Amino acid sequence: MTRGYSQSEPAPDFALRDTQGRVVRLSDFRGKQHVVLVFNRGFQ
DSSP: OOOOOTTSSSOOOEEETTTSOOEGGGEEEEEESSSOOOOOHHHH
């Protein structure tokens, strides 16, 4: 079951590959002022 998060909670860490194939983790940006996440539905 998925639970919701409040705005005051830090986001859980996760890792994804960028367009160059490098692994990028959300925790790599900890301490930065803003992080924008964009999830594309797919490329065709």
